[in-house]
Amino acid sequence: MSNAVRIHHFAKSGHAHRALVFAKLAGIAHEAIPVDLGAGAHKSPEFLAMNPNGQVPVLEDGDVIVSDSNAILVYLARTYAPDWIPSTAIGEANVQLWLTLAAGEIAFGTCAARLITVFGAPLEPEFAAAVATKAMQKLEQGLVGRDWLVGDRPTIADVATYSYTAHAPEGNVSLAPYPNVRSWLDRFEALPGFEAMPTTAVGLLAEKGE
Incomplete structure (x- = not known):
């Protein structure tokens, strides 16, 4: 290689x-x-x-x-x-909005919540849960009437936001209130070449589809 x-x-x-x-x-x-x-x-x-x-x-x-x-x-x-990245200025700007979410509310919300439960990180659970809720609400709203976050095909916006969203239940962040997010996760996982990140607790990821 x-x-x-x-x-x-x-x-x-x-x-x-x-x-x-x-x-x-x-x-x-x-x-x-x-x-x-x-x-x-x-x-x-x-x-x-x-x-x-x-x-x-x-x-x-x-x-x-x-x-x-x-x-x-x-x-x-x-x-x-x-x-995987738009060629237009507005398309790339829209991708950047989701990269910012990934580096912001997702990192300090769903990611932090998982760090607490899985790795014992000394972070504040209530704060992480509140920020995670904001992140999931933004994703849910962003996917209204859409298959993908930007444009009509997957982009790096979807990649950046996927992993910690899919594993949100490992941080006790339920995906049950977010049907658009759950459908989007299913579409992402059906893409050719997809390979999942290892789970840290049996059955947690199943919640996203129930």
Whole structure:
């Protein structure tokens, strides 16, 4: 896989899953390189040389290094999968709105709630739950009468918002009130090349369809 991009990841990180699932959906040749967070590999000098923040994912493409999951999505789309990002200014602006949601309410809401329940993160559960509700409400409204968040086909907006939404029940965030979101998750998971992020509790993801 000498011509493949390299994606440094942790299997149960939704941020890392964004990068990996996009590479699979878009048919981008890639090598997935696990990072042992438990052993502190993300704080090693070698890893910090790629990303001083010590976080996954990190993308290597030859001499190019990109960190931050949303930045990786933009880079991969622009370089290898232009169909996944609109060519018009307004289309790209609309994608950016959802990337902002992914980095904002989803990160501090559904992601944080999952960090608390799954990894024991010392965060505030009530605050995470409230922010998660706002994020899910925005997704639900954004999908009214639409199959995808921007335009008539999936884009990196859908990729950026998918992983932590699908795994929201792991953080005790119910998807039952959001029928548009649940239908969208089903469409996303039916895309050719889709590969799920590992679950951390049996049966939790089934809730999104019930």
